[in-house]
Amino acid sequence: MAGDSKKRGANEPEPRPIIVKKIIVEGHGGHHGGAWKVAYADFVTAMMAFFLLMWLLGATTEKQRKGLADYFTPTLITTKADSAGSNGLMGGDSVTGKENYPTTGGQGNLAITIPRDATGTKDVGGKDMKDRDRTKFEKIKKELEKRMAANKALSQMLKNVRFTETREGLRIDLVDQANFSMFAMATDRLVPQARALIGEVSKVIQGVPNDVIVRGHTDGLPYAAGQTMNNWMLSSARAEATRKALSDAGVGGDRFAKIEGVADREPFANGDIYDPRNRRMSIILAWSKGQTETPDSDTVAHSASQAQIAAAIRERDNPINVIRREAIAADMGNTGLPAGAVPINAADVSRSGKVGGQKPKPKPKEE
Numbered sequence: 001m002a003g004d005s006k007k008r009g010a011n012e013p014e015p016r017p018i019i020v021k022k023i024i025v026e027g028h029g030g031h032h033g034g035a036w037k038v039a040y041a042d043f044v045t046a047m048m049a050f051f052l053l054m055w056l057l058g059a060t061t062e063k064q065r066k067g068l069a070d071y072f073t074p075t076l077i078t079t080k081a082d083s084a085g086s087n088g089l090m091g092g093d094s095v096t097g098k099e100n101y102p103t104t105g106g107q108g109n110l111a112i113t114i115p116r117d118a119t120g121t122k123d124v125g126g127k128d129m130k131d132r133d134r135t136k137f138e139k140i141k142k143e144l145e146k147r148m149a150a151n152k153a154l155s156q157m158l159k160n161v162r163f164t165e166t167r168e169g170l171r172i173d174l175v176d177q178a179n180f181s182m183f184a185m186a187t188d189r190l191v192p193q194a195r196a197l198i199g200e201v202s203k204v205i206q207g208v209p210n211d212v213i214v215r216g217h218t219d220g221l222p223y224a225a226g227q228t229m230n231n232w233m234l235s236s237a238r239a240e241a242t243r244k245a246l247s248d249a250g251v252g253g254d255r256f257a258k259i260e261g262v263a264d265r266e267p268f269a270n271g272d273i274y275d276p277r278n279r280r281m282s283i284i285l286a287w288s289k290g291q292t293e294t295p296d297s298d299t300v301a302h303s304a305s306q307a308q309i310a311a312a313i314r315e316r317d318n319p320i321n322v323i324r325r326e327a328i329a330a331d332m333g334n335t336g337l338p339a340g341a342v343p344i345n346a347a348d349v350s351r352s353g354k355v356g357g358q359k360p361k362p363k364p365k366e367e
Helices: 002-007 029-033 035-059 062-071 074-081 126-150 192-205 231-248 297-316 319-330 346-352
Strands: 161-165 169-175 212-217 256-261 280-286
Touching: 126 161, 126 169, 126 192, 169 192, 192 231, 192 280, 212 231, 231 256, 231 280
Parallel strands: 212 256
Antiparallel strands: 161 169, 169 280, 212 280
8 A cells, every 4th residue: 555655646645445235135035024914804805895785785675684784783683682572593583573662661771772663664544545445446457447438528538647656645537639739729718628627536435535636737838938837837727627627616715725737747648748648737636635544453552542641641740649658758658668667656645635846636526
């Protein structure tokens, strides 16, 4: 090194040291140990379970979902085991069975509350009432068809009458055709044939007490600009004209529950708003009201039980009874003692002639 420094000029820099870096290549560790694969598998499993749940909710009915919810609720199964059935997986009872819990209010525990009957809310008027209505509606349908077939003028209009069961009741549609219209063009004046048809409808529905709903429909043809009339007003006016025709033919005024016009918003032919069949009148016999239904034995027994419970609560909370119980509880004399018990100072009380510190009342004088 001394010889080299002598040979190097005065302005030459010192030589840079040579650094050798040794790199030892090790294993990559399998992509960080493969932990991401576990996380990805968990994510895919969760997504599969989510889509399976969504499919299950869309492919089942309300009662089936209620049954699944009850099955996967351990607290409910435990509670049902000794109260609604015998034993086993479902407590010896179906998930829609009526329970027999000793409580009087909403049945359940600290975690859940379940209804007294798991079958859900009944249909309007109840199933039995709807079945009776369907029987009446079928008779009305056959009677109207029979009357129209017997009338030569009306027999040709059988194709204009449609019967449909809806959530509101039995709907009788009086439908226009390309070659027939119930009303004069753009007016609410019934043609004679339509008035005769409504008269026959009135005769067959007079024998049932169901409410009547009248609904007017039009097609989608608009009115000319500047006209004061429109399809909403026209459908409403035609519904009123139909109601009046029914009333004139014998249907009582108190039977009508609703009169309305819906213009072209509920077309008969969904693909063509200009189809003449969209012009029609709907006469609906509503389902019977639920309060007219005869209650079943379970309902009567439940009502009686609730009435007894309410009477017992009123008796318990009666102010006079509350004061009497408090007086008995605070009584330090004989009335507060159990049956057969004798006070230890009974002899002293008898000698002093006092009971509980009170002088006995004097006996009345003998006459």
